[in-house]
Amino acid sequence: MPLLACEGGRPVRPDFLVFGHPLIGQEEIDEVVDTLRSGWIGFGPKCLRFEEGFAAYTRSEHALSVNSATAALHLALIGAGIGEGDEVVTTPLTFTATANVITHVGATPVFVDVDERTQNIDVSRVESAITPRTRAILPVHMCGWPCEMDALGDVAERHELTVIEDAAHASEAWYEGRKIGAISPYTAFSFYATKNLTTGEGGMLTLRDDVAHARLKALRLHGLDKDAWKRYSPGGFMPYETIEPGYKYNMTDLQASLGLHQLARLEANLRIRQSIWRSYDAAFAELEGVATPLPVDREGTRHARHLYTLRLVPGRLSCDRDQFIRALGAENVGSGIHFVPVHLHRWYRSHLGTGRGDFPVAEAIGDTTVSLPLSASMNADDVRDVIEAVRKVATRYLLAGTVVPGWSDDMMEAA
Ligand SMILES: Cc1ncc(COP(=O)(O)O)c(C=O)c1O
Numbered sequence: 001m002p003l004l005a006c007e008g009g010r011p012v013r014p015d016f017l018v019f020g021h022p023l024i025g026q027e028e029i030d031e032v033v034d035t036l037r038s039g040w041i042g043f044g045p046k047c048l049r050f051e052e053g054f055a056a057y058t059r060s061e062h063a064l065s066v067n068s069a070t071a072a073l074h075l076a077l078i079g080a081g082i083g084e085g086d087e088v089v090t091t092p093l094t095f096t097a098t099a100n101v102i103t104h105v106g107a108t109p110v111f112v113d114v115d116e117r118t119q120n121i122d123v124s125r126v127e128s129a130i131t132p133r134t135r136a137i138l139p140v141h142m143c144g145w146p147c148e149m150d151a152l153g154d155v156a157e158r159h160e161l162t163v164i165e166d167a168a169h170a171s172e173a174w175y176e177g178r179k180i181g182a183i184s185p186y187t188a189f190s191f192y193a194t195k196n197l198t199t200g201e202g203g204m205l206t207l208r209d210d211v212a213h214a215r216l217k218a219l220r221l222h223g224l225d226k227d228a229w230k231r232y233s234p235g236g237f238m239p240y241e242t243i244e245p246g247y248k249y250n251m252t253d254l255q256a257s258l259g260l261h262q263l264a265r266l267e268a269n270l271r272i273r274q275s276i277w278r279s280y281d282a283a284f285a286e287l288e289g290v291a292t293p294l295p296v297d298r299e300g301t302r303h304a305r306h307l308y309t310l311r312l313v314p315g316r317l318s319c320d321r322d323q324f325i326r327a328l329g330a331e332n333v334g335s336g337i338h339f340v341p342v343h344l345h346r347w348y349r350s351h352l353g354t355g356r357g358d359f360p361v362a363e364a365i366g367d368t369t370v371s372l373p374l375s376a377s378m379n380a381d382d383v384r385d386v387i388e389a390v391r392k393v394a395t396r397y398l399l400a401g402t403v404v405p406g407w408s409d410d411m412m413e414a415a
Pocket residue numbers: 067068069070071094095097098140166168169189190191192202203
């Protein structure tokens with residue numbers, strides 16, 4: 001059995017494969033150059049074109065471009081009127097931003113454990129977390145797998161709650177024939193560097209209501225009235241004033257230059273990731289010590305294939321997850337952890353009194369999950385290298401007595 005690179009062996013590949021390496025085409029580069037040469041690089045016409053395109057793609061009434069999904073979620077909570085003393089039901093298995101924004105508006109995140117198979121909020125437990133102070137449900141489409149929106153919508157309707165979707169992973173997802181982005185009053189998307197559609201940093205809020213749209217449109221740019229950004233355009237100076245103290249949450253035309261072409265390529269990139277996904281599934285199905293994810297696309301429901309997450313099978317490997325990730329890194333394969341559950345983060349432990357044992361399913365996933373590179377920028381060699389590195393590391397750490405396909409007892413003994 002070959003020595004692991006972290007033990008002094010030769011790495012699987014000579015150069016490091018970055019986790020979340022985006023696919024940037026010549027179109028994006030040309031568009032950015034065009035923007036740089038145009039004399040206007042701030043919020044402007046390209047952001048508006050990107051918004052129109054994204055609203056059409058998601059079948060939503062309105063789309064507001066912003067500088068992150070975090071900003072989009074924050075604006076959504078404000079739009080929904082969530083504030084001091086309110087509670088918002090959400091998942092602990094998410095990026096900290098999902099919970100942070102709830103605290104930004106003075107509300108309290110109330111976590112509900114996740115379903116082990118989908119890693120999404122366990123809808124059957126949501127109702128028991130609702131109190132007279134609950135105002136909203138904030139589900140996350142984890143890894144790109146759409147949550148059970150019909151069941152969540154029913155609970156929300158019964159208790160008069162607003163649903164705000166965190167679709168940071170789910171630009172391409174569909175649920176029961178409806179596009180994610182067109183189902184709930186508010187849906188937030190992320191265009192962070194590692195996301196399926198990237199603008200470096202960026203996000204989009206899709207929303208339905210015209211009045212909320214007009215208000216949040218102003219709030220994302222300082223709370224100024226009219227199209228205040230036009231004040232620098234030819235003959236365009238117009239007096240403007242603050243109608244509500246807003247935020248500096250706008251996107252820029254530089255970012256939208258990337259977004260316009262990333263959006264055009266979104267479906268083609270998804271097909272590439274679906275194919276990488278199938279290669280991983282086939283390679284790891286029989287690999288001892290790891291378990292593959294289990295999404296099933298059904299008629300009308302589509303997983304956005306943002307994160308391919310292996311689970312390390314407890315008791316089968318002699319390493320823990322962090323060692324596994326370090327060993328992959330030494331083989332020059334980058335990977336990620338999605339996520340250390342939010343209720344275990346220091347601030348939430350000390351302010352909400354949460355801790356280990358509160359949400360056992362999210363914790364078990366958080367302890368054993370490894371996200372592998374899954375980007376449309378990967379070529380066949382990259383995919384082969386990831387597979388080889390995972391096999392090498394899992395096989396090396398497999399506890400004696402367990403069966404490794406392709407390895408005889410003698411080979412196991414030697415290992
Ligand atoms: C589930 C989830 N929600 C929200 C965010 C925040 O996105 P952004 O970095 O665009 O603010 C992320 C970012 O990775 C995320 O994974």
